[in-house]
Amino acid sequence: MITFHIPAALREFTGGKALVEISMSESTVSDALTALWRLHPGVRDRVINEQGQVRQHINIFVGNEHIRFTGGLATRLEEGSQISIVPAVSGG
Amino acid sequence: MIGQVVGHWRIIAKLGEGGMGVVYRAHDEVLHRDVALKVVKKSSAIDSSGRQSLLEEARASSSLGHPNICTIYEVGEVDGDVYIVMELVEGKSLHVMSAGVGLSPESVLRYGIQIAGALARAHDRGIVHRDLKTTNVVVASDGLLKVLDFGLAKRVGGGVLDAPTMSFSTVQGGSSVSGTLPYMAPEILRGDAADARGDLWALGVVLYELCSGHLPFEGRTGFEISSAIIREMPKPLGPPVPPGLWAVIQRCLTKEPMQRYQTAGEVQAALEAVQSGAIVTATSPDAAQPPVTTMHNVRHARVKKGDFLLLVGTMKGAFIFRSNAQRTRWELAGPYFHGLPVYALVFDGRAGQRRIWAATASYWGTMLRSSDDFGKSWTNPPQSPIRFPADTGTSLKNIWQITPGPADQPNVLYCGVEPAALFETRDSGENWSLVRGLFDHPHRPRWVPGNGGLALHSVVLDPSNKQRMYVAISAGGVYRTDDAGLTWTARNRGIRAMFMPDKYPEFGQCVHKITLHPSRPERLFLQNHWGIYRSDDSGDNWSDIANGVPSDFGFPIVVHPHNPDCVYIVPVESDVFRCSCDGRLRVYRTRSAGASWEPLMRGLPQKEAYETVLRDGLAVDAQDPVGIYLGTRSGQLFGSHDEGKTWQKIHDGLPSIVCVRTAVIEDGSIMPVEVSKATRAPASRKSVRASRSRRRETQRRAKRN
Numbered sequence: 001m002i003t004f005h006i007p008a009a010l011r012e013f014t015g016g017k018a019l020v021e022i023s024m025s026e027s028t029v030s031d032a033l034t035a036l037w038r039l040h041p042g043v044r045d046r047v048i049n050e051q052g053q054v055r056q057h058i059n060i061f062v063g064n065e066h067i068r069f070t071g072g073l074a075t076r077l078e079e080g081s082q083i084s085i086v087p088a089v090s091g092g
Numbered sequence: 093m094i095g096q097v098v099g100h101w102r103i104i105a106k107l108g109e110g111g112m113g114v115v116y117r118a119h120d121e122v123l124h125r126d127v128a129l130k131v132v133k134k135s136s137a138i139d140s141s142g143r144q145s146l147l148e149e150a151r152a153s154s155s156l157g158h159p160n161i162c163t164i165y166e167v168g169e170v171d172g173d174v175y176i177v178m179e180l181v182e183g184k185s186l187h188v189m190s191a192g193v194g195l196s197p198e199s200v201l202r203y204g205i206q207i208a209g210a211l212a213r214a215h216d217r218g219i220v221h222r223d224l225k226t227t228n229v230v231v232a233s234d235g236l237l238k239v240l241d242f243g244l245a246k247r248v249g250g251g252v253l254d255a256p257t258m259s260f261s262t263v264q265g266g267s268s269v270s271g272t273l274p275y276m277a278p279e280i281l282r283g284d285a286a287d288a289r290g291d292l293w294a295l296g297v298v299l300y301e302l303c304s305g306h307l308p309f310e311g312r313t314g315f316e317i318s319s320a321i322i323r324e325m326p327k328p329l330g331p332p333v334p335p336g337l338w339a340v341i342q343r344c345l346t347k348e349p350m351q352r353y354q355t356a357g358e359v360q361a362a363l364e365a366v367q368s369g370a371i372v373t374a375t376s377p378d379a380a381q382p383p384v385t386t387m388h389n390v391r392h393a394r395v396k397k398g399d400f401l402l403l404v405g406t407m408k409g410a411f412i413f414r415s416n417a418q419r420t421r422w423e424l425a426g427p428y429f430h431g432l433p434v435y436a437l438v439f440d441g442r443a444g445q446r447r448i449w450a451a452t453a454s455y456w457g458t459m460l461r462s463s464d465d466f467g468k469s470w471t472n473p474p475q476s477p478i479r480f481p482a483d484t485g486t487s488l489k490n491i492w493q494i495t496p497g498p499a500d501q502p503n504v505l506y507c508g509v510e511p512a513a514l515f516e517t518r519d520s521g522e523n524w525s526l527v528r529g530l531f532d533h534p535h536r537p538r539w540v541p542g543n544g545g546l547a548l549h550s551v552v553l554d555p556s557n558k559q560r561m562y563v564a565i566s567a568g569g570v571y572r573t574d575d576a577g578l579t580w581t582a583r584n585r586g587i588r589a590m591f592m593p594d595k596y597p598e599f600g601q602c603v604h605k606i607t608l609h610p611s612r613p614e615r616l617f618l619q620n621h622w623g624i625y626r627s628d629d630s631g632d633n634w635s636d637i638a639n640g641v642p643s644d645f646g647f648p649i650v651v652h653p654h655n656p657d658c659v660y661i662v663p664v665e666s667d668v669f670r671c672s673c674d675g676r677l678r679v680y681r682t683r684s685a686g687a688s689w690e691p692l693m694r695g696l697p698q699k700e701a702y703e704t705v706l707r708d709g710l711a712v713d714a715q716d717p718v719g720i721y722l723g724t725r726s727g728q729l730f731g732s733h734d735e736g737k738t739w740q741k742i743h744d745g746l747p748s749i750v751c752v753r754t755a756v757i758e759d760g761s762i763m764p765v766e767v768s769k770a771t772r773a774p775a776s777r778k779s780v781r782a783s784r785s786r787r788r789e790t791q792r793r794a795k796r797n
Binding site: 047050053088 | 385474475480485487
C-alpha cells in the first residue's frame with residue numbers, strides 16, 4: 001500500500017480526502033502518480049504540466065526525502081511508502 | 093484473373109475494386125474454404141520500400157488474433173504483385189447499415205465496444221489502422237463485427253482499399269499521408285505524424301455516423317471538409333442518443349490529441365460504462381468530481397437589471413464592484429480566488445449569457461474558469477482546458493487576455509497566453525485549440541521576452557471583416573491575419589524598437605497594448621515601449637502621435653466607445669522609473685486622433701503619487717456619458733462618469749491591480765460594453781447637460797413617489 005498526502009489546495013479533486021491510499025506492490029513514484037490521477041484526474045494537471053513535467057514550484061517527497069535527491073520520478077517505492085505533494089514556500 | 097491459381101488459392105470471382113487493387117473471392121484448395129484475395133496494383137504508388145513495409149505490416153497484422161479483426165492468412169508476391177489472403181467476411185458494412193438514418197443506441201454501443209476492443213489489441217501490438225471508417229467495418233451474418241484492412245493503409249499513397257467515399261492523399265514533409273478525408277484527425281491534416289489517437293478520432297467519427305446516419309464534418313469540397321474538421325464542432329446529438337454516449341463521442345472528437353482518450357481501452361471502458369447504465373462525463377471518469385467550486389465565506393454582489401459592474405483582477409484575487417447606472421456608489425464583492433493572481437477577466441454577455449471568464453495563476457498551474465452567477469460559483473475543470481500540444485514541447489505559463497469573438501458567434505473566444513501564443517475555442521470553452529498559423533510562424537523563435545515574459549496580451553478583432561484579427565506580443569510586435577488565423581504577417585512598419593540595433597525592425601517591438609474603434613476598423617492606436625502610434629491602414633504603416641505628452645512610455649491605451657478620434661493613455665515617467673510623471677497621476681486624452689493631448693486630473697492624486705497603471709488597468713464603458721476607470725499597482729481604483737473630466741476614488745487598499753473590465757445589465761440580458769459598436773458623435777456638453785437634466789427629473793419623480 002502506498003499513501004499519498006494531499007495538500008489542502010488539491011482536496012477539491014480527491015473528494016476532500018487528505019490521504020489517498022493506493023494498492024501497489026513495488027513501483028516508482030511515476031507509477032504511483034499515474035495511479036493517483038487515474039483515481040482523481042483533477043490532481044494531474046495541478047502537479048504536472050502538459051508536457052508531463054512536475055510543475056516548477058511543486059515538491060514531491062517520499063518519506064522525508066525530496067525525490068530530487070533520490071532519482072526523481074524513477075524513485076523506487078516500497079510497501080508502505082508515504083508520498084507528500086507540497087507546494088514551494090515563498091513570499092510576495 | 094478468374095480461374096487462375098495464386099499459391100494454392102483458385103480465384104473464383106471478382107468482389108470489388110478500389111484505389112489499391114482488386115479483391116477476389118478465392119478457394120483454398122488445401123483447406124477447402126473460401127477466402128478474400130486482394131491483389132495490390134503495381135500502379136498503386138507503392139515503391140519497393142513501401143512494398144516491403146506493406147508486407148511486413150500485413151504479416152504483423154496477421155498475428156493480431158482478435159475476434160473482431162479480419163484474419164490475414166498469408167501475404168506474398170507473385171509476378172511482382174503483392175497479394176493478401178484474408179478471411180472472407182460476408183455481411184454488410186456499417187456504412188450500409190447506418191446510411192441515412194443511423195442505428196439504435198444499443199447497436200451503436202454494441203458495435204462501438206467491439207471496434208474499440210479491436211483497436212486496443214492492434215495498438216498494443218504497435219499497429220495503427222489509419223483508415224478506420226464505416227465501410228471498413230463489416231457485420232457478418234452471424235452478428236460478429238470485423239474490422240478490415242488493419243495496418244494496410246499506411247503505405248498506400250494512391251488511395252485506400254474499397255473506399256467508396258472521398259479518399260485524400262497529399263505529401264507533406266516528404267511523407268505520404270493517407271486515409272479517408274472525413275475520418276481524418278485534425279493533427280493528420282496539419283501534417284503531424286499519425287498515431288493511435290488518430291484512430292480514436294476516426295472511431296469518434298464512426299460512432300457519430302452510426303448514431304446519426306451522417307458524418308460529423310461535411311462539406312462540398314475537400315477544403316470545406318478539412319476546414320470543418322480543423323475548426324468546427326459537430327452538431328450535438330440529442331435523444332435518443334444517451335448523454336453518456338454523446339460524451340464519449342465528443343471526447344473522441346476533441347481537436348487536440350492530448351485531450352482525447354489516450355487509449356482505445358479507455359474508449360472501450362467508457363462505452364461499456366454507458367452500456368451498463370453508469371454515468372460517464374465527457375472530461376473525467378471521476379463522476380464524483382464537482383464541476384464547479386462554490387465560493388463560501390465570500391461576499392457576493394446582488395446583481396439586478398440595469399446594474400453596472402466593474403471586474404477587477406489583482407495579484408491576490410478578483411473583485412466585482414456593482415453599481416446602478418449612475419456609477420457613483422459601489423458595492424464590493426469578493427475576493428474571488430483568494431491569493432491567486434488574476435491577470436485576465438472579461439464579461440461575455442453575447443446571446444443572453446451571463447458569464448464572467450477569469451484566468452487564475454498559481455503553483456498549481458494556470459486555469460481558465462468561468463462563472464454564470466456573478467461569482468457565486470466557478471468552474472474548476474479537472475483538466476486544464478488550455479494546453480499546448482505535446483509536439484510543441486511547450487507548457488502554459490499564463491493567460492494574459494480573454495477576448496470574446498464576434499457578436500454573432502457567441503461560442504467563439506480567444507485567449508492570448510504566455511509563452512506567446514493564441515488559443516481559440518468554438519464551443520464556448522469546452523475545447524480550446526492552439527492557433528497553429530501563429531505558433532508556427534517563422535518569426536516566433538526570434539521573439540524575446542519582455543520584462544513580464546513573452547506574452548501575447550492583446551487580441552483585437554476587426555468587426556467589419558471576420559477574417560481579420562490583430563494580436564500584439566511583448567516583445568514580438570503586432571501581427572495580423574486576413575484569413576481567420578491560418579497565416580499571419582508582422583505589421584510593425586514605423587514602430588520604433590529603441591532597444592534593438594535596428595531601430596525599425598520588421599518585428600521584435602515591445603508593444604504594450606493596441607486598440608481600435610469598431611466604426612473605423614482600419615485605424616488602430618498603439619502604446620509602445622516608448623512611443624504612441626496610430627495606423628490608418630490596418631497596421632500596414634504606423635506614425636508617432638506622442639504630441640505633447642509628458643512621456644510616451646506607458647502601458648494601457650483605450651479608445652472612446654463613441655468617438656474614434658478620442659483615446660486615453662496613462663503615461664509613466666520612463667522605462668527605468670515606471671511611475672506617474674512628477675508624482676502626479678494623470679490620464680491623457682486626445683480628441684484629435686493624437687494631434688494633441690490634454691491631461692485629465694481632477695480628483696486624481698496630484699502630489700507625491702507614484703502610481704503605475706498596467707496594460708489592462710484602464711477601461712471604458714459605453715454609458716452616456718461615458719465612464720472611464722483605472723486601477724493602480726498600489727491597489728487604488730478610480731472612476732469617472734463624465735468621460736474623464738472628474739474622478740472619484742472607488743476603492744483604496746485593494747491588492748495590486750492588473751486588470752479592469754466593465755459590464756452593464758440591460759433588459760434582462762447583459763451586454764459587454766468595453767467598446768460600443770454604435771457609431772455616434774462624441775457626447776457634446778449640451779447632450780451631457782440634457783442627460784443630467786433628465787436624470788435629475790427622474791430622481792425628483794422617484795422621490796415624489
